[in-house]
Every structure is written in structure tokens, then in C-alpha cells.
Amino acid sequence: MKRRMSLSALVVAVAMGAPAFAQSKLNVMTTTEDLASIAREVGGDRITVESIAKGYQDPHYVEAKPSFILKLQRADLLVLVGRELEVGWLPPLILQSRNAKIQAGADGYLDASLEAQILDIPTGQITRAMGDVHPLGNPHYWMDPENGKHIARQIAGTLSRLRPNDRAYFEQRLGDFTLRLDAAEKRWLAMMAPYKGTKMVTYHRSFPNFAERFGLDIVGYVEPRPGIPPSPQHTLDLINEMKRANVKLVLVEPYFDLKTPNAIGRATGAEVLVMPPSVGGVKEVTDYFKLFDYNLGLLIDAIRKNPAK
Numbered sequence: 203m204k205r206r207m208s209l210s211a212l213v214v215a216v217a218m219g220a221p222a223f224a225q226s227k228l229n230v231m232t233t234t235e236d237l238a239s240i241a242r243e244v245g246g247d248r249i250t251v252e253s254i255a256k257g258y259q260d261p262h263y264v265e266a267k268p269s270f271i272l273k274l275q276r277a278d279l280l281v282l283v284g285r286e287l288e289v290g291w292l293p294p295l296i297l298q299s300r301n302a303k304i305q306a307g308a309d310g311y312l313d314a315s316l317e318a319q320i321l322d323i324p325t326g327q328i329t330r331a332m333g334d335v336h337p338l339g340n341p342h343y344w345m346d347p348e349n350g351k352h353i354a355r356q357i358a359g360t361l362s363r364l365r366p367n368d369r370a371y372f373e374q375r376l377g378d379f380t381l382r383l384d385a386a387e388k389r390w391l392a393m394m395a396p397y398k399g400t401k402m403v404t405y406h407r408s409f410p411n412f413a414e415r416f417g418l419d420i421v422g423y424v425e426p427r428p429g430i431p432p433s434p435q436h437t438l439d440l441i442n443e444m445k446r447a448n449v450k451l452v453l454v455e456p457y458f459d460l461k462t463p464n465a466i467g468r469a470t471g472a473e474v475l476v477m478p479p480s481v482g483g484v485k486e487v488t489d490y491f492k493l494f495d496y497n498l499g500l501l502i503d504a505i506r507k508n509p510a511k
Contacts, residue, residue, distance in 0.1 A: 228364060231277040231304075233288050234261055235481040236344045237314055237353065239490040241281060243379040244358045248368050254295075257482025260457040262429070266291045274299035277310065278364060281357060284315035285341035312360050315341065318349040321410045345412035345479055347387045350490060354379050382491070390494055391416070397505050402451040403444060403466070405458045408479040416498070421447055424454070424463055432462045444470045450508045451501075453477045456484065473504045 228249045232238040238253040245251065254270055255261045261283065274280065274295055282288055296304060303310035320339035343349045358376040362369040398417035405424040413420050422443055426436040443449075444466070452474045454463045460474065467474040477497050478484050487496045 225365070225367075228278045228361065229276050230279045230281065231274055232281040233283055233292060234344075236490060236493070237281045237283065237357075239481045239493075240344075240350060240353050240379075241357050243490070244354050244372060244375050245361055246371065246375050248365065248371060249361065253482075254292075257478060257480035257487065258456050258484070260455070261287055261480070262290065264288070264291045266295050270295050271298050274304060275301050277301060277304050279310045279312060279360060280304040281312045281314055281360075283341050283344070284313035285320065285338045285343070287341035309360075309363060312356060314353045314356055315343060317352040317356055318343040319346065319352075319411070321414065322407065340407060340410055342408045342479060343411050345409060346415040347383055347390070347494060348415065349411065351380055351383060354383075386491055386494065390498055393498055393502060394418075397502065400451070400505055401447055401449045402453060403440065403449055403472070404453040405463060406455055408455055409453060409477075412479075412497070421449055424452070424458075424466065437462055437466065441466055441469045444472060451475065451504055455479055471508075473508050475500055475504055477501070 227247070228245065230238075230241050230245060230249045230251045232241055232251065232253045234255050235253045235257040238251045241249065241251045252273060254273075255264045277299075280296070282292060296306070301310075302308060305311060315338075320343055323339035324337060344353060354376055358372045361372045365372075394416040399419055400417075401419045401421050402413075403422045403424065404420055407423060407425075407428055409418075409420065412418070422440050424432050424437075424440065426433060432440075449470065450472045452463050452467055452472050454460060454474060454476050456476055456478050460476070463474045466472065476484075477500060478487055478493070481487055481490060481493050483493075484496070487493050
């Protein structure tokens with residue numbers, strides 16, 4: 203015979219505030235470590251979180267491993283960056299998982315971009331000659347902490363719908379995260395205020411939201427077009443433009459080859475900074491707050507050492 207909880211034991215459990223039957227944690231999968239970090243802030247000990255892509259990987263190009271399918275099969279919630287960032291690898295994984303909870307349109311499928319400020323939305327006809335242009339806009343929107351708050355609100359709302367009994371817990375954690383991010387953003391803006399208008403070049407278009415939030419001016423890209431490797435002519439044109447505009451900073455994501463950026467640095471006297479656009483991009487960046495602490499510290503040190511004259 204199966205054992206049953208006695209009435210007296212049930213009364214004692216309720217009186218002590220302990221649930222008679224513990225509810226399992228929600229299993230959350232995210233496509234990037236940035237989303238995982240924010241989900242962890244909001245979900246606390248009521249969820250488990252794992253990211254598919256690592257912060258040191260280019261999130262546009264992730265190898266679709268069978269192990270990812272197994273993880274997605276067990277997921278209650280999938281949070282993705284959206285704006286077609288993962289279009290080259292995520293849809294087959296979702297389909298092959300056969301998990302109805304996380305199919306597009308299901309309650310456990312969350313596109314985190316829906317309430318974010320999206321930049322670089324192209325107009326007119328888009329062709330392959332333009333490179334890997336995202337027709338729905340730049341997907342690196344999490345690099346603005348204001349968008350981090352939008353992401354957190356969406357995650358909290360989705361978790362609350364999936365676990366209505368934990369709504370107050372998720373809302374409390376959302377409020378705490380938002381207050382801490384507000385305070386951190388105020389500090390970051392004050393740090394960057396003396397350097398507003400600083401010109402720079404970046405390898406890929408990972409930093410427009412970051413630049414707009416902190417008053418930086420991106421004047422060019424090492425890639426001639428998104429996803430297209432730099433050509434000798436484009437590199438020469440970029441060097442000439444940097445000399446003309448007196449640009450002394452080149453930002454490079456950790457997953458790109460440094461050969462061309464270093465050549466540009468030597469030709470222009472600019473400092474080349476390997477700057478992670480994601481949590482986990484370097485070992486020091488272990489959460490969403492540290493992403494901005496690290497990048498802004500790196501940037502300020504470089505500007506001070508090599509000021510544009």
C-alpha cells in the first residue's frame with residue numbers, strides 16, 4: 203500500500219508554513235548567458251537556468267549539438283534573444299526537441315526582444331550583398347541596461363504565468379533587480395560623462411545600444427558589411443577615416459581574429475580592446491552587472507591612456 207500523509211502531519215506542515223508537496227523548480231533554458239543571468243536574478247531559487255551559447259562564442263553561429271535537444275526536451279521555458287540572432291541554429295533544435303511547451307507561440311516560448319528598444323532596423327529592400335543584415339533590427343539590444351530591465355520584466359511575467367503561486371516572489375525579485383540596476387546605471391553614466399562623444403571603431407555591430415546609452419560615437423566597422431570579413435581596400439579606407447577623425451579605439455569581440463584590428467591599431471596609433479558583448483565573454487564577467495563594470499572600466503582606462511588630441 204502507498205503511504206499517505208496523515209491528517210495531523212498535514213496540519214503540522216501547513217502550520218509551519220511548509221508545503222505538503224514541494225513543487226519542482228521551473229527548468230529555464232536561454233540562448234545566451236546574458237539572458238540566463240537576468241533570468242537567474244528574477245527566478246531565484248524557484249528555477250534552474252542554463253544557456254545554450256557561451257559568452258565567448260559568436261551567438262550568430264552556434265553548433266547545434268544533440269545534447270542541446272535533450273536539454274530543450276526538459277525545458278519549461280525557453281528565452282531567446284530574437285530578431286533572428288539565432289535563426290541559423292535554434293529553430294531545428296526547438297523542432298527536434300518535440301517539447302510542446304517551448305514551440306513558437308506556446309506559453310514557454312519567450313522572445314525577449316519584444317519590449318526592448320531596437321536600433322538599426324533597415325529600410326528598403328534587403329539583399330545578400332548587404333551581408334548578414336538583420337531585417338528586424340540589431341539583436342544586440344541587451345547591451346543597454348534599460349533593455350535589461352525590459353528583459354527582466356518579460357521573464358518575471360512569463361514565470362508568473364507559468365507558476366501563479368510564485369508571482370509575489372518573482373515580482374519581489376524583479377523589483378530588487380530593477381532597483382540595483384537603476385543604481386548601477388546611474389553610477390555608470392556618471393563614470394562615462396567625461397568621455398561623452400568619444401569616437402571608436404568596432405569589429406561587428408555588437409555595440410550600437412551600448413554606444414547610444416553611454417554617449418559614444420561609432421564611426422566605422424572592421425567588417426565592411428555584417429558577417430563579411432574585412433578586405434584590404436576596406437581596411438585601408440577605414441585606416442584613412444580613423445586618421446582623419448583621430449579615432450584611438452578599436453573594439454573587438456572575443457571570437458574574432460585580431461590580425462586585421464591589430465594592423466589597424468599599428469597604422470593609426472589606436473588601442474585595440476577585446477571587449478565582450480556578453481556575460482561569460484571573459485572569465486571576469488560572471489553576471490549582467492559585471493558585464494558593464496568590466497567593459498566601462500576597460501574603456502575608461504584606454505581613453506585615459508590614449509586620449510584623442
